[in-house]
Amino acid sequence: MTTQSAFQCERLCIDLPGAPGVRRIIEDLDLEVGRGEFVSILGGSGTGKTTLLRTLAGLTPYSSGRAVYEGHEVRSPAPGMAMVFQDYGHALLMWRTVRRNVALGVEGRLRAAELDNKVQNAIRMVGLERFKDEYPWRLSGGMQQRVQIARALAMEPSALLMDEPFGALDAMTKASLQDQLLAVQAETGATVLFVTHDIEEAIYLSDTIILLKGSPAHIARRIRVDLPRPRDQIVTKELPEYLQLRHQLYEAFRHEIHA
Amino acid sequence: MIATDAPALAVVGGRGRRRVLHAAANAWSALQGLLPLIALLLLWQALGDPHSPYFPSPSTWATALRDRTSAGDLVPAVLATFQSVAVALVLATVLGVGIGGLIGASPALARCLGPTLEFLRTLPPPTIVPVAALIIGVDEKMKLFVIVFAALWPVLLNTTSGVRSLHPTLLEAARSLHLGVVARVTKIFLPALLPSILTGVRVAAPLAIIVSLLAEMLTLMPGLGALLLMAQRNFNAAEVFGLLSVVGAFGFIINAALAAFESWALMPQGRS
């Protein structure tokens, strides 16, 4: 399915300033993500999932090694990349309506009709048509997160970087957005890097799961998910392969927690 | 205050009217707060002596003001003061937002400009008047300079602290959406800083009025301050009180207008 790589990391090290001095968060991480691949990054709280994603998004500089996106070293947010932040409350412009928030990344470059079309489309994908003229501060947390997702989708990115995007959602909305995301990805062929701490979500969505572990963090496991696509919330989750992966990952996590 | 039934608000066109109504309601509640003052004046009128040399009753103020108006002094004086205050406030806002924004964004700039600005800020504006008059001369430019000098600081300091308290995620979202510098300033920074800026302007407005009147009194340049000083020199108590109430109304209206503008402008942010 994937012939060329979208992301490549070689011996990637990331340091962040901390109280006692500089602290190494990620050490010697090697990673290859193919174009169109769906990769989930799993790991306990504070292992460095967000940090890794932010580095690949060009927001956090790395200290050594290489991080490459489409053949270019990542130094700043690359064109074609869109990011969905973990704290949606600060990622949205509270003074803009939903529609104008979604338009933010594309409004400079398109004609009015085309823009309108794209924005409507993105809003429909996350099911917020009824609220398109509402201000984000009048929406629930989950709805605000959906606005952020719509804003990223409106950019029609070739790589979508998402940091626990469904963490704030109820189970029903979560399931429906997972399916929406898979449909969008199947349609656009976008590469997706998806941070989550939900094991079942990671299996359901991904082609590959990487498990971050330790401090500084490294890739403890790299798990290939060969479940057939399109996936289905009921059928897929009853497949023996699914259950086996689930077992394997919970097992790995148990060791992680006890370590 | 505002109904929370979200979809009902989504009616196109309804929002603008709602915002205006909201601002008008705020202005009205400010007016209601004036009732005690009005009651006091009425009491004064009823019990006071119209011929008192020090405390003439309010009706004599009105007569004195009418005389000033028909002499052709009052309206130009109000307009002169208003123009200085308004122009100076605009200049102070532009300068304050510009300088304050840069200082907030750049710690290096804050380090090298900080002490100088701190020193300038502590100079009492009245003491600037003679210096400015000496250097610039007694004209409108000098008056503006002095007012801007006084009104600049609240805007500048508020903008600086506003920039510093912007959430990093907001700025990163702007970066990851590939917004250019201009778009970042106009679409992210200025709207996000608007509450801080407007708070600064509201603190600056009374200062601008005070310093404008003061400059007029010290230099006798046309304006309400000069009229007030002349009335005092002529021992015309009724006119002094009359002009004082004009000054009071002047400040009140400017303040109320700014407050209404603030609540109109911040409505989309849900902060008014």
Ligand SMILES: Nc1ncnc2c1ncn2[C@@H]1O[C@H](COP(=O)(O)OP(=O)(O)OP(=O)(O)O)[C@@H](O)[C@H]1O
């Ligand atoms: N801005 C920052 N400056 C310095 N250190 C940071 C910063 N953000 C995070 N860290 C540190 O980096 C480590 C990894 O944080 P990170 O946010 O990447 O974790 P995470 O895996 O995303 O956790 P969670 O699941 O809770 O979101 C943490 O130990 C944290 O203390």
Ligand SMILES: [Mg+2]
């Ligand atoms: Mg995180």
